[in-house]
Amino acid sequence: MTGTTLYTVSRILSAREEQGFVESVLRRIGVCDPRKLFMLVES
Known part of the structure; x- marks a missing residue:
């Protein structure tokens, strides 16, 4: 999340x-x- 604002994060x-x-x-x-988080990242 580098380069985003505090509010976005x-x-x-x-x-x-x-x-x-x-x-x-x-x-x-x-x-x-x-595993659920990994599936989110992969999609």
Whole structure:
């Protein structure tokens, strides 16, 4: 996400969190389902 604004990154991460790909706790981001995230990237 290099070269994007803080707002764009925040919006993308929030959407991915709602979809269950990642979770954010105490300023850390964890991947909940690596295979699901990989399929998103590959499509």
